[in-house]
Amino acid sequence: MVYETFEKAKLFRSLPLYRLVNRDRISWNKILVSIIFFLLAGLCEIGGGYLVWLWLRDSMSWMLGILGGFVLFAYGIVPTFQPSHFHRVYSAYGGIFIVMALVWGWLFQGTKPDTYDIVGASIAILGVAIIFYMPRKNEAMWKDRK
């Protein structure tokens, strides 16, 4: 659906990236869906961890701690929706984690990311993209397009 919209644009079709991806039969929709799952996992991890934090560090109700436990359990379930190997999904998630840690430090500890942070995080994202999105033969992620 998203992919088809992009495919209609001539400019998009002329991009080298498009040609590379098309040749290797990568599905844009699958990439998009996997990114959404990575972000969802991040949200569950931070949200669950924060609820546990409120319970133990800010002495709020233990019910928040229990709720946090369930959200962290959900954090363990989300990666199972990714059509890849355990170690590949988890190592790729590490890159998302790096970005989240910087955003967290910025919002809650007031440490604004500097140039090193931004360059370092971009390099890290490039690295995990290589880990996760390099097409491999005969793997679920790349088998059929769309």
Added chain:
Amino acid sequence: MSDSTIISSLGLFFLAALAEIGGGYLVWLWIKQKKKIIFGIVGGIILFTYGVIPTLQPAEFGRVYAAYGGFFIISSILWGTVIDKKKPDRYEIIGATVAVIGASLIFYAPR
């Protein structure tokens, strides 16, 4: 940070990675490998424990967590090698190296 807080912080990171990857792995076995539900439950409890660990960290951990991300990437691939017996392929090795360079830049940059 003093030396002892750095050491205890590193120890906590190690524990965190173990709980996060180990707990996640048990949930993964339950859902993907159709193991008994007890795997999922124990995995959930371990993940809950993982949520407790950061509350033990000293307040100012800021960028250290970004470094933990790099540590986490390596640990996940090692977990695959040792526990799952799946040797990292070429792209996993290249990608992990690139990602760790990025994380090190964040951590070691002269500020």
